[in-house]
Amino acid sequence: MIVGTSGLVLNEKLLFEHSDAGRKGYSLTPLDVPAADLPDGLCREEIAGFPELSEVDVVRHFTRLSTWNYGVDSGFYPLGSCTMKYNPKVNELAARLPGLADVHPATPDHLAQGTLAMMYELQTMLAEISGFAAVSVQPAAGAHGELAGMLTVRAWHEAQGSKRRKVLIPDTAHGTNPATAALAGYEVVPIASEGVLTLEEVEAHMTDEVAALMVTNPNTLGLFETNIAAICELVHARGGLVYCDGANLNALLGIARPGDMGIDVMHFNLHKTFATPHGGGGPGSGPVGVSAALAPFLPGPRVVRDGEAFRFVGTQESVGRMLAFHGNFGIMLRAFAYIRSMGAAGLKHATEMAVLNANYVRARLEGGYHLPYATRSLHEVVFSDRDLPNDCHTLDVAKRLIDYGYHPPTIYFPLVVKGAIMIEPTETESQETLDEFCDAMLAIAKEAEMSPDLLHAAPVRTRTRRLDETAAARQPRLRWEER
């Protein structure tokens, strides 16, 4: 049975529920060689619940599901810390050029000079943008780039004969940082910030056991780490390195360079800062940039220029490969197209607009929502649910925003703010869009006062009502079973 929920917005069953024995979406040509039996034990008689469908059933199934999707092409997507900026379609054009899209990763260097030249230029541009000496574009995602960066830190320390085993991480750093440090074999030492990290706090913990400090700048409160240069100096003086999580680079592009601040290692999120599509689980791309001293330890092989030619070269000191091949090339290509189409002035303007937009949202919502930190925001702003009445909380606001037609912001992160609502509008939104969103947020704050039931019941205008996240986490049903 198919029931339209709203005109021609169609419901859709699971593939398993569509299945009817004998339907299929393929046809084979007649056998023109003698038939051979597969060995016993390799063939199943039956796969329980294996769906059998015609081609049109499958096409309609996935097309209908796609109409339920919400993305940055359908509306405002202020997911803090994720930089859900619009992805210009010219990037897609570049990524689909057959000469680039169809290159096999095992093609010999001399037959793939165009792809190597693009990777080399991307490495060079990222190095220039960030103030680092060298960049490896190999890591396939942000956390992968982080791991590559921390393995590079580790390799550098080992080459100095130093056996430091701790990493300092402030409470305003990205949530992935402690996991990365642990995976790279370090013990994580959490340190406190007062909105921004103080020199005194770092000084108190910076012993000769500490290999590195991992900061996020601007941090997850959207605040610039104003003491960063002095902090880097201190960490270096005590034999450590400073890692910067580059997830918030969108606030710095064209304005300030992490390398100039004294940072030793940083990963980029091409899928955030450089406008490649993300949010559906990838693919991402997480290049890692380092200072000159760390360059030999970077993951490799990397592309180098050799006269007029380009080739992959590894180093003896390198931490080695992060992947079987060369990284998510299609994403690099989109980022390359983005940088080239924006130009230096365009990237700087984008940063200015990203910061302006976040501060515009901040100015409009201040008063309607509690602002836990008064320090000037950069590209994102964090509110809290502290002042909401009638047992209304951050989760209720997020769910109610869906009724108003907006993807909710990031919620309950960063952890240093209780009931955090983290809004990152990005540079590509017009004032009209920001106003409509802020109007919705303020209307919801008013509803919390006048008719809190609306918030507690939300969302009510969606195809499914509020999901029971607790039950889903406590009793997950991870496979389909016939009922």
Next chain:
Amino acid sequence: MEFPEEFKYTEEHEWVQVEGDLVIVGITDFAQDALGDVVFVELPEVGTEVTAGKAFGVVESVKAVSDVYAPVSGTVEEINEELPDAPEVINTSPYGDGWMIKIRISDPTELEELMDATEYQAHIAEEH
């Protein structure tokens, strides 16, 4: 919100009930309320050595994952085996059935570092 008078408390929102040289440890009513619905609990194995101020386990809620810190140093004598299968008990009974581990304490003077119920409530008020 309740904070039993006979318990001791840490800044990280664990409670401690002293029974001779054994202490029972869990997270406070304030902590469970801030976390929201707890969906997963990871506890150490019996016999594990724990150190005051270091993480001994993990609680995960729909909002966040948090470490749980040992209030005192010692050896894990017993764990609440029911908890991993029924993590919601931490929400419904943080001071009772939601207890997490029992530690055989190695240095009883560490107990003097902990807060009493009044000090803990002042700590919460100051922090939030």
